[in-house]
Amino acid sequence: MTTFATLKTRLPWIQTPLIANAPMSGVATSELATAVTRAGGLGQIGYLDDMHALSQELDSTRKELQNIMDTLPDPEQLPIGLGVIVFGSPVDAWMRLFAKYKPAVAWLSFAGTSEMKTWTESIRKVSPKTGIWVQLGSVQAAVDVALACHPDALVLQGSDAGGHGHQDGASIVSLIPETVDALRKLEIDISLIAAGGIMDGRATAAALTLGASGVVMGTRFLGAAESHVPQIYRDAIFSASDGGQSTARSRVFDEIWGPNFWPTTYDGRCLRNKFYEMYTRGKDIKSIRAWLSDTMNGSDGERLDVQDMGSLWAGTGVGMMNTLGNAADIVDSIREDTKRHLKHAASLY
Ligand SMILES: Cc1cc2nc3c(=O)[nH]c(=O)nc-3n(C[C@H](O)[C@H](O)[C@H](O)COP(=O)(O)O)c2cc1C
Structure with a gap:
C-alpha cells in the first residue's frame, strides 16, 4: 500500500505527515508556496491565466528555494506543486511552463477523464519527474482517472471543501474509505491525499486513519499571512x-x-x-x-x-479559525498536533 514513504521518494524534503497548501487561484502565490515548502510541507502555487505573471511567480520561487533545490537528487526540480484548472486551459502554453520550471507536482483539477489523460501524458513528456496529482470528488471519477491516467496521487476532495468542487459530493469521511475499497478491488495502488474541511491536527489524524497519505488545506491557509487575501475577506472569514x-x-x-x-x-x-x-x-x-x-x-x-x-x-472549517498566523507555524503546529492525536488514539486500545 502506498504510504508517506512513497510520497517522500518524489518529495524528499517533506516531513511526516504531509501537509500541503491548496493551489488556490490568486491566493496561493510564490510567497505562500515558498513558506510551506520551507516548513517541510508541499507548497503550491495556484492557477493564473496570465502566463507571464505565473512565470514571474515561478522565477521568484526558484530563487527563494534554490538552497532546497541544491539538496535534491534532481537539482532542476522546483520543490512545489503547480495548480492547473484544466478545462479551457491552453495545453501548449502550459507545457512550455512545465518544461521550463519542472515543478515537483502538477496539480490538475476540474475536467473529465479524457482531458486529464491528455494533460497527464503531455506533462510526462515535457517533465517526466513531475508527479501528477489529480483532484476529484467522487469514487467513480477516482477509479476512472486511476485507470486512464495512472497518476502519482489522487486528491479526494470532500464536500466540506472551500472553492469549487463536485456538486454531488460526499464528505471525506465516506469518500476516502469507499475510494480505498474501490481501488483495492481493482488492485490499484495510488497515494490518496485528503482535502475538504481539514483545519487542524484532529482532522489530519482522522484523514490519515481513513486511508490518506497526506492532507491539503485551502481554507486554513486563508488565515496565513503569506496568502494573498484582502483584509476585508479575511475579516469576514475570521468572524464566521x-x-x-x-x-x-x-x-x-x-x-x-x-x-x-x-x-x-x-x-x-x-x-x-x-x-x-x-x-x-x-x-x-x-x-x-x-x-x-x-x-x-x-x-x-x-x-x-x-x-x-x-x-x-471558503470551506465549512471557517468556524475554527479566527486569527492570522504564519504558514510555517500553521504547518508545524498541525504536524505536531496530528502526532499527538494519533498517539492518543493508539493509547485508547
Ligand atoms: C479560496 C479558495 C480558492 C481555491 N482555488 C482553487 C483552485 O484554483 N484550484 C483548485 O484545484 N482548487 C481550488 N480550491 C479548492 C482546494 O483545492 C481544496 O480542495 C479545498 O481548499 C480543500 O478544502 P478546505 O478549503 O476546506 O481546506 C480553492 C479553495 C479555496 C478556499
Missing part, C-alpha cells in the same frame, strides 16, 4: 462560525457574475450571502444581478456586508 450554516455550495457564486463557464459537474462553496438566499428562494438570476448592481451602486439604500458583494470562497 458554524461552517455548515455560514457557508453554502451553489452555482450561483459563479452565475452571478455573468455566463457560468464552469462545467455542470461543479459548484462552489462560499460564505453565504444575500444573493445566495435570493437564488435559493427561486428569484431569477437576471433580477438578482440587477438588484446587486443597483445596491452596490448605492441607488437603493440597502446595506451590504462584504460577503454580499462578492463570492468569498
Whole structure:
C-alpha cells in the first residue's frame, strides 16, 4: 500500500505527515508556496491565466528555494506543486511552463477523464519527474482517472471543501474509505491525499486513519499571512462560525457574475450571502444581478456586508479559525498536533 514513504521518494524534503497548501487561484502565490515548502510541507502555487505573471511567480520561487533545490537528487526540480484548472486551459502554453520550471507536482483539477489523460501524458513528456496529482470528488471519477491516467496521487476532495468542487459530493469521511475499497478491488495502488474541511491536527489524524497519505488545506491557509487575501475577506472569514450554516455550495457564486463557464459537474462553496438566499428562494438570476448592481451602486439604500458583494470562497472549517498566523507555524503546529492525536488514539486500545 502506498504510504508517506512513497510520497517522500518524489518529495524528499517533506516531513511526516504531509501537509500541503491548496493551489488556490490568486491566493496561493510564490510567497505562500515558498513558506510551506520551507516548513517541510508541499507548497503550491495556484492557477493564473496570465502566463507571464505565473512565470514571474515561478522565477521568484526558484530563487527563494534554490538552497532546497541544491539538496535534491534532481537539482532542476522546483520543490512545489503547480495548480492547473484544466478545462479551457491552453495545453501548449502550459507545457512550455512545465518544461521550463519542472515543478515537483502538477496539480490538475476540474475536467473529465479524457482531458486529464491528455494533460497527464503531455506533462510526462515535457517533465517526466513531475508527479501528477489529480483532484476529484467522487469514487467513480477516482477509479476512472486511476485507470486512464495512472497518476502519482489522487486528491479526494470532500464536500466540506472551500472553492469549487463536485456538486454531488460526499464528505471525506465516506469518500476516502469507499475510494480505498474501490481501488483495492481493482488492485490499484495510488497515494490518496485528503482535502475538504481539514483545519487542524484532529482532522489530519482522522484523514490519515481513513486511508490518506497526506492532507491539503485551502481554507486554513486563508488565515496565513503569506496568502494573498484582502483584509476585508479575511475579516469576514475570521468572524464566521458554524461552517455548515455560514457557508453554502451553489452555482450561483459563479452565475452571478455573468455566463457560468464552469462545467455542470461543479459548484462552489462560499460564505453565504444575500444573493445566495435570493437564488435559493427561486428569484431569477437576471433580477438578482440587477438588484446587486443597483445596491452596490448605492441607488437603493440597502446595506451590504462584504460577503454580499462578492463570492468569498471558503470551506465549512471557517468556524475554527479566527486569527492570522504564519504558514510555517500553521504547518508545524498541525504536524505536531496530528502526532499527538494519533498517539492518543493508539493509547485508547
Ligand atoms: C479560496 C479558495 C480558492 C481555491 N482555488 C482553487 C483552485 O484554483 N484550484 C483548485 O484545484 N482548487 C481550488 N480550491 C479548492 C482546494 O483545492 C481544496 O480542495 C479545498 O481548499 C480543500 O478544502 P478546505 O478549503 O476546506 O481546506 C480553492 C479553495 C479555496 C478556499
